[in-house]
Amino acid sequence: MSEYDNKLLDQPLKYLKGVGENRARLFSRLGLFTLGDIIHYFPRDYEDRSVCKAISEAIDGESITVRVRFVSDISETRPRRNLSIQKAQVTDGTSFMNVTWFNQGYVKQSIDISREYVFYGTVKRVGSRVEINNPVFEELEHSGNLTGRIVPVYPLTRGITQNILRKILRNALDTVSDKLVDILPPGLRSQYHLAETAFSFEQIHFPTSMENMEMARRRLVFEELLLLQLGLSAIKGSSSGQRGIRFSSVDIDPLLKALPFKLTDAQVRVFDEIRADMESDRRMNRLIQGDVGSGKTILAVLAIYIAAVSGYQSAFMAPTEILAEQHYRSIAPLLEKFDIKVGLLTGGMRKKEKEAIKEDAEKGRLDVLVGTHAVLEDSTIFSKLGLVITDEQHRFGVRQRARLSQKGQNPDLLVMTATPIPRTLSLVLYGDLDVSIVDTLPPGRKPIKTYVVDDRMRDRVYKFIRKNIAEGRQAYIVCPLVEESDAMDVESATGLVERIKDDALKGLHVGLIHGKMKSADKDDIMRRFSKGELQVLVSTTVIEVGVNVPNASIMVIENAERFGLAQLHQLRGRVGRGVHQSYCILFNQSKSQVSRQRMEIMASSNDGFVIAEKDLELRGPGDVFGVRQHGLPEFRIANLYRDMDVLKDVQKAAKHIVSEGLMEKDESYRPLARRVELMVRKKLQELSMN
Secondary structure, three states: OEOOOOOHHOOOOHOOOOOOOHHHHHHHHOOOEEHHHHHHHHHHHHHOOEOOOOHHHOOOOOOEEEEEEEOOOOEEEEOOOOEEEEEEEEEEEEEEEEEEHHHHHHHHHHHHOOOOEEEEEEEEEEOEEEEEOOOEEEHHHHHOOOOOOOOEEOOOOOOOOHHHHHHHHHHHHHHHHHEEEEOOOOHHHHOOOOOHHHHHHHHHOOOOOOOHHHHHHHHHHHHHHHHHHEEEEEEHHHHHEEEEEOOOOOOHHHHHHOOOOOOOHHHHHHHHHHHHHHHHOOOEEEEEEEEOOOOOOOHHHHHHHHHHOOOOEEEEEOOHHHHHHHHHHHHHHHHHOOOOOEEEEEEOOOOOHHHHHHHHHHHOOOEEEEHHHHHOOOOOOOOEEEEEEEEEEEHHHHHHHHHHHHOOOOOOEEEEEEOOOHHHHHHHHHOOOEEEEOOOOOOOOOOOEEEEEEEHHHHHHHHHHHHHHOOOOOOEOOOEEEEOOOEEEEOEEEHHHHHOOOOOOEEEEEEEEEEOOOOHHHHHHHHHHHHOOOOOEEEEHHHHHOOOOEEEEEEEEHHHHHOOOOHHHHHHHHOOOOOOEEEEEEOOOOOOOHHHHHHHHHHHHHOOOHHHHHHHHHOOOOOOOOHHHHHOOOOOOOOOOOOHHHHHHHHHHHHHHHHHHHHHHOHHHHHHHHHHHHHHHHHHHHHHHH
16 A cells, blocks of 8 residues: 555565465465555454463463473373374463373473473463463563564464464564555645554554554554545546536426425435536536435436436346346336336346347437346447436446446446445445435335344234235345355245245235246246235345335345344335335344344434444444445555544545545645555556446
């Protein structure tokens, strides 16, 4: 991430002391090829071996460092082939401790029992007896490498041990540390209390205290997020600087009058932003973020109408065939009233049908092409593409978005997502887009009533489903797995269908849908459920996104503790789409406090943004928002959950740097500017490759 005086960081790892050809091949499995790669390979954890503890104070299960002398010889036994056990007893003056090694015959030769040693390991305590197995040890006189300090712990691969990795990292840092150029200017470091680069790399890998490690980590997180923010800002600047299509100032009243409802204030506000983009000669790059059911699709239809009346084609891409067909069925009847021709293109269509649709798009006989990834195929050509719309952006990613855009001359881009992302994070995940939020639901939508239950309520839940179906409604039951698994004690979709068809829901029309089915079979089941031929649909999460069956009023989620809050909210959003009161029933099999908290959040709120914020508070690290799918670099050290405070500082700093033009005007910002420029150039090259 930092700059150097020369190409030292690009030097292949095999030339570093202690590596060589064979180890370089092992390191390549970890994605480490150069000196730069390895110094940015940050620890996943630390073992604090710096503080010695008395054996008498040792607690069962804790890892401790003890200073000991031997009170027995080291004995060795071989209870069976391929197993040797080495045992001894030691003391620190406060108590005795039994030490055991397994298959480590070398310890008898390595340890001089007349000398004092420092041991580090995990204690097993039964009453007054204290044991430690396979401890790390060093002679007291020479301690400080393996014990008596804070030791980094790294993700490994076969053939590379922690000790090997630490030695190689020590060599790497010794090679580069005095050649590091700090890309953050002194004024910025001072303002945000950031450590220098050399200190940060040393202390993140070999901290002298946990305080120093935290200081180093904060600096490196700040730098990583700042580069990302400034890079996205530059990409956004380069795309917003692109001349786009200037669409006509179209009268949309005829279309608005044809709608069976009135737009909400939020929809009007967001449409005004879309319209202003389309009527300018600047290329539109806009994200529409709105909760489940907030009415994003109609905004896409309004944009398509403007494009069509202005003489341009639109491409509308959805992540699944079910969702693409649903969009097609909802927008085609409306647009075709105004002689706007709409076609559908999915991977599951017959070859002859596909070829006919593609020919219509190429010859200009189609105004709108709705489809799945099939729209991205090289053989799909448009005669005059002016508008690209992608639904559920997190399923596609920046590269596919760019590829679709290349099918026209800088077409306007509209991206829609129903995945609520906390506002702070949307600036990171969608930093290259202008963000609009549809933050109110259409009137008349009744809030979904959500209940958290356990197995004791199962019979009552099935009776409730029967009662609602007798009144003409339909129900979903979602399971985390497709088939039974010995490894996990959770409900499977296939197992549940077999049980309920002949028992609790006997006599009802029950269907099954899951991701392992062929597309044609999934579509058939979904159509039958949409038409009301099936009363209960048992499913995995394939119905998470976009499925619209207004008559379905019950969503039952098995093993709800297995799903993320955002995913539970998406699944709940499959009901509550009609005039009838809808219900979401969460079966929670976990007794943990965190699980209980998460379920309480679902029961108390229908607001996706509130839920996303709470999810952020409760979750640990992880790629929840599919950062890699966004086309963003994978974070080496930053964690969007843990580092929210740093992110807020970074956003403030980035805004100031960009608005004041510091990277152009201020000489102290030149190293940072060069680094951002290199990153952006590389990213744009990557995007243009596909």
